Amino acid sequence: MKHTKDISSGRKTLYYVGMGMVGIGFILFMSTFVMVIFFDPFSMSYNPMGNAIIGFIMIAIGGFIQQVGARGAAGSGVILDPKKAREDLHPYTSAFGGMVSDVLDEVKDSDRTSQKEVIKIRCPQCSSLNDEDARFCKSCGKML
């Protein structure tokens, strides 16, 4: 995964904090149902649905924080700035093969470099340039 180093440590921390919140929220959410199954909810001194609601809110907020961490503030729509969004999303999208335009840009770039790097062989007799894989000189016909 190239470009991963472009994601700042702050955003990574945010991502893991969000992940942790989703995890805790999920446990809280699920524990409510486990308790309802194993215990009589009417005999409890508190409403078990409270935990489910807190868990649900934690999953929602945690998921949002995770997204901000992964895509950056602009990339996840917190800051409305398309240019910044593209910058923020670049490490994310290229790591996951995302945005088609970014991928196409990279393909175009690699095409250009490969064309530049085509090796030509100079004919020893007439010194015209031939393709690397050419067996005979295209100008004088001498075997290369």
Ligand SMILES: [Zn+2]
């Ligand atoms: Zn030649």
